[in-house]
Amino acid sequence: xxxxxxxxxxxxxxxxxxxxxxxxxxxxxxxxxxxxxxxxxxxxxxxxxxxxxxxxxxxxxxxxxxxxxxxxxxxxxxxxxxxxxxxxxxxxxxxxxxxxxxxxxxxxxxxxxxxxxxxxxxxxxxxxxxxxxxxxxxxxxxxxxxxxxxxxxxxxxxxxxxxxxxxxxxxxxxxxxxxxxxxxxxxxxxxxxxxxxxxxxxxxxxxxxxxxxxxxxxxxxxxxxxxxxxxxxxxxxxxxxxxxxxxxxxxxxxxxxxxxxxxxxxxxxxxxxxxxxxxxxxxxxxxxxxxxxxxxxxxxxxxxxxxxxxxxxxxxxxxxxxxxxxxxxxxxxxxxxxxxxxxxxxxxxxxxxxxxxxxxxxxxxxxxxxxxxxxxxxxxxxxxxxxxxxxxxxxxxxxxxxxxxxxxxxxxxxxxxxxxxxxxxxxxxxxxxxxxxxxxxxxxxxxxxxxxxxxxxxxxxxxxxxxxxxxxxxxxxxxxxxxxxxxxxxxxxxxxxxxxxxxxxxxxxxxxxxxxxxxxxxxxxxxxxxxxxxxxxxxxxxxxxxxxxxxxxxxxxxxxxxxxxxxxxxxxxxxxxxxxxxxxxxxxxxxxxxxxxxxxxxxxxxxxxxxxxxxxxxxxxxxxxxxxxxxxxxxxxxxxxxxxxxxxxxxxxxxxxxxxxxxxxxxxxxxxxxxxxxxxxxxxxxxxxxxxxxxxxxx
Numbered sequence: 001x002x003x004x005x006x007x008x009x010x011x012x013x014x015x016x017x018x019x020x021x022x023x024x025x026x027x028x029x030x031x032x033x034x035x036x037x038x039x040x041x042x043x044x045x046x047x048x049x050x051x052x053x054x055x056x057x058x059x060x061x062x063x064x065x066x067x068x069x070x071x072x073x074x075x076x077x078x079x080x081x082x083x084x085x086x087x088x089x090x091x092x093x094x095x096x097x098x099x100x101x102x103x104x105x106x107x108x109x110x111x112x113x114x115x116x117x118x119x120x121x122x123x124x125x126x127x128x129x130x131x132x133x134x135x136x137x138x139x140x141x142x143x144x145x146x147x148x149x150x151x152x153x154x155x156x157x158x159x160x161x162x163x164x165x166x167x168x169x170x171x172x173x174x175x176x177x178x179x180x181x182x183x184x185x186x187x188x189x190x191x192x193x194x195x196x197x198x199x200x201x202x203x204x205x206x207x208x209x210x211x212x213x214x215x216x217x218x219x220x221x222x223x224x225x226x227x228x229x230x231x232x233x234x235x236x237x238x239x240x241x242x243x244x245x246x247x248x249x250x251x252x253x254x255x256x257x258x259x260x261x262x263x264x265x266x267x268x269x270x271x272x273x274x275x276x277x278x279x280x281x282x283x284x285x286x287x288x289x290x291x292x293x294x295x296x297x298x299x300x301x302x303x304x305x306x307x308x309x310x311x312x313x314x315x316x317x318x319x320x321x322x323x324x325x326x327x328x329x330x331x332x333x334x335x336x337x338x339x340x341x342x343x344x345x346x347x348x349x350x351x352x353x354x355x356x357x358x359x360x361x362x363x364x365x366x367x368x369x370x371x372x373x374x375x376x377x378x379x380x381x382x383x384x385x386x387x388x389x390x391x392x393x394x395x396x397x398x399x400x401x402x403x404x405x406x407x408x409x410x411x412x413x414x415x416x417x418x419x420x421x422x423x424x425x426x427x428x429x430x431x432x433x434x435x436x437x438x439x440x441x442x443x444x445x446x447x448x449x450x451x452x453x454x455x456x457x458x459x460x461x462x463x464x465x466x467x468x469x470x471x472x473x474x475x476x477x478x479x480x481x482x483x484x485x486x487x488x489x490x491x492x493x494x495x496x497x498x499x500x501x502x503x504x505x506x507x508x509x510x511x512x513x514x515x516x517x518x519x520x521x522x523x524x525x526x527x528x529x530x531x532x533x534x535x536x537x538x539x540x541x542x543x544x545x546x547x548x549x550x551x552x553x554x555x556x557x558x559x560x561x562x563x564x565x566x567x568x569x570x571x572x573x574x575x576x577x578x579x580x581x582x583x584x585x586x587x588x589x590x591x592x593x594x595x596x597x598x599x600x601x602x603x604x605x606x607x608x609x610x611x612x613x614x615x616x617x618x619x620x621x622x623x624x625x626x627x628x629x630x631x632x633x634x635x636x637x638x639x640x641x642x643x644x645x646x647x648x649x650x651x652x653x654x655x656x657x658x659x660x661x662x663x664x665x666x667x668x669x670x671x672x673x674x675x676x677x678x679x680x681x682x683x684x685x686x687x688x689x690x691x692x693x694x695x696x697x698x699x
Contacts, residue, residue: 004390005359006110006170009042009383011370012178012226012346015101016051017328017377019060019067024330025377026067032371033381034076040385043110044169045080048178049101050228051159057091057099058451064089065435071103072129072418073430080105082113083129086142086163087435090135092443098146098161100227102178115141116166118218123168129427130419134439141165145212151205152182154197162209166221170390172357175213175223181205183230186279187341188259194236199305202230210312222354225313228379232343233302233322239264239275242284246274283338291342292334296321303344313349316367316384323369323380333374348384363387 013033018026037045053060068085071077086102106113106126114123119140132139146161162179182205184190184198206229214220243264251261263273276283284290291299299322306315322342327335336342348367350358358365365386370376418427421438437456441447 004170005363005387006043006390007040007363007385007387008044009037009040009046009385010176010224010226010348011045011047011381011383012050012228012348013047013370013381014050014180014228014324014346014379015067015377016054016099017379019054019063020056021328021330022060022063022066025328025375026063028330028374029371029376030067030070030074032374032376034071034074036370036383038076041107042385043107044113045077045105045107046176046224047101047103047105048176048227049103050099050178050180052087052099052101053089057089058448061089061436061451062454068103068131068435069430069433072131072427077105079108081108081129082106082126084115084126084141084165085131085133085435086136086139086165087131087133088136088144088163089133089436089439090137090441092441092446093135093137094157096137096144096146096442097159098144098163098180099159100144100161100163100178100180102142102163102165102176104165104176110169114168116168117141118143118166121218123166128417128419131435132421133435134421135441147182147205147208151208152201154185154201158182160205162227164213166218169388172388172390173221174354174357175221177209177213177223177225177227179206179209179225179227179229181228181230184232184340187235187277187282188262188279190232190341191235191239191262191277194234195304196232196235199232202305203308206309210309222357223351224348224354224384225350226348226382226384228345229305229347229349230345231303231305231347232345233299233341234304235341238299238302238341239277242290243275249273280339282341287336287338287342288334291336292321295319296342306347306349309349312351314352314355315347315349316365318344319367320369320372320380320382323382325378326376326380328375328378330375333371333376337378346379346382348382357389359387359389 011033015029018029053064064087068087072083072085083106084102084104086100088096088098088100091097091099113126115126116122117124117140124141136142136144143164144161147158149158152158152160160180160182162177164175164177166173166175181202182198184196190196190198209225213223246264247267249263249265250259251263252258253260260278262277264275265271265273272285273283274285290296295318297319300318303318306313322336322344324343324345325337325340326333327337329335363386365384367384368382370381370383372380416427417424418430418433419425420433420435421440423438425433434455436454439455444452
C-alpha cells in the first residue's frame, strides 16, 4: 500500500539584487526558478523572500509588481489554483518595515488547505488567489515583527525581522517562518575575534525569535524556519588558516588610528597580496578555488553559528557552495564578488518535531541551491524538497496527481478571480492588474506623487490644488537630488552595503593620511606614509561623482560651472548662512552649497560662463514638458499661468506659493546643475525622458 504523503518545496531567496537589473537578472531569475518548479512539481510551494524591492524599494515597487504577476501568470504554476502573497512594503512605517515577502502556492491536487487566523484563533479555508501588499499590519492570517534595534547597535536602523504563518494540510499542522537576521557590517571587525560581535547579534535575535515561537499564547507546533540568517564563517580562524607564513601589512587612519586595510603577502616585498581585507572588501587571489570548488566543503568546520541551536533545530547536510555573495554579472554564475567573505547565509532549518513528520526512507529529501551556474543575483536561492506524512484519518495525495475531480473543478472556478488587497478582479485581466492597487501606507504623504498616482486607491477623494502644489514641490526636490546608480563587477546591490555604520571608515583618501604598518616578528621598523594639505585644482572637463573635502587646513577650490559634482548638498534657499564665499554668474540659479570642511573654503566659479546652445534647447524642451505635466488631474489640463492663478487663490502659505511659482515658471529645466546622492530614493529609471542629455527625470 502506498504511503500517505504530500510533496512540499520550501524556498528561501534574498531577491534584493535582482530588482537592480530588471531587464536581465530578474528575468533570468524567474526563468531558472520556474524551470526548477516545473521539474519537481511539489504539491505545496512556499517561497520566502528577503529584501523585496532591493535597497531602492520605492523606485523598485513597479518591478515587484511585475515579479509577482509573472509568478501568478506563469504556465509552470498554472495548476496551482490557490495562493497567498504577503508583501511587507510599507517603508513609511520605519518601526515596522521588514521588506519580507511570503508567497505560497497550493496545487489543485490538494483538496483542502487551511491557514491560521491569529486574531480569531482558528483555521480558515484557503480559497482563491490573494495578494496582500503595502501595509499588512492588520492582516490577521500572519504574524509579523521587527527585531528590536538594540540587537544591532552598530546601525541606526535596519529592516530585519520575521513573518510567520500557520498551516493545516491533511491534518498536519506546522508553522512556516520567514526570517532575516543581521549582517556583518565590517570585514575588519568580523575577523578581529571569534566569535565576532556580529555573530553575537545574530544569536541574540535568533534566541529571541525561537523563544517567542515556543512560549507565546499559541499552541506550540512543528515549524520550518527559512530565510537569510546571514550566518558567516568564523573569519578570524579562517583568515589565520589562509594566511599562514604570510607577512601582514596594516593600513591605519591617522585621525582615529583604526585599521582600514589589512594585506597578507609573500615575504617577497614585490609580490602581490594573497588576501586583502577592508571594511567592505574581501579579495583573495584564488576566490573560486578556495570558496566554490568542491562545493566549498572544506569550509564547513568554520560554519559554526548554528551549533548552539542544534538542540532546537535540524538542518540537512549542505552539498552546495556558499550562497553569498555571488557576482551580479549576468553571464557569470559561479564567481564571488570581492565584497564579503563567502558564507552559507541562506538556510532552511526545521524543528525536531517537524523532522519527525518528514518521510526519510522512500522519499529522500533534497537540500540544494537553484541556478548553480546561472546568475541569480548576489544570493543563490536555496530549497528543500521533501514528502510530508499525512494524518491517517485524512485523505491523501500522491505525486501531485488530482484525486478529487469535484474539488479540483471547484478550485478552478475560484481561481478565476484574484483578490488584490481585498478587491476582487478577473485573473484573465492580470496584465491590467497592479498588485499595489488599494494598498495602504501608514504615512501616505511620504510617498512620491508618481508612485501615489500609479495605483488605485480605496478613497476616491478629489485632488486639490494644495495637493498638486505640494506634489510639484516634492518632485522638484527629488529632481535636484537625483542619484545615478553605478555598477561594476564588484558592485553589491545588497542593502547591507548601503547602510551607514558607526564603524564604517569607508574609502580612505590621501587627505586622511593613511599609514601602512608592516607587522613582522623580525623587525620593529615602522614606515608611515603621510600627506600634506594643499590646494586642489580640478580639470574643467572632468566630472566628479564624489568630492570629499576633509582637511585640517584651508583649501581653495577653483571650480568650473560646467562641472557636475555629486558631493554637494543643495537646499532651496535665498540665503547662504555658511562661512563660504561664492562668486556666481547672475544668470545661474543658486542653491545653498555646503562644503564639508573644518575651515572656511573659498569657491570661485567662472563668472564668464555662457550656457551652450544645447543646454538652451534642452531647457526649452523641458519647459514644454513642464507645461504639459499638469494634465490628468481631475480630467482638466492646466498650463503654467493657470497653475499660478490657482496657487494665488489657494490656501497655501506665502512661502509655498512663491516656491511653487518659481518651480513652474522661473526655474530653468534640465540645467546641468550639481546633484548629490540622496537617501530619498524614489523615481524609477523608466521615468527618465529619453531625449534628455543630462539623464534627469521628467514626471
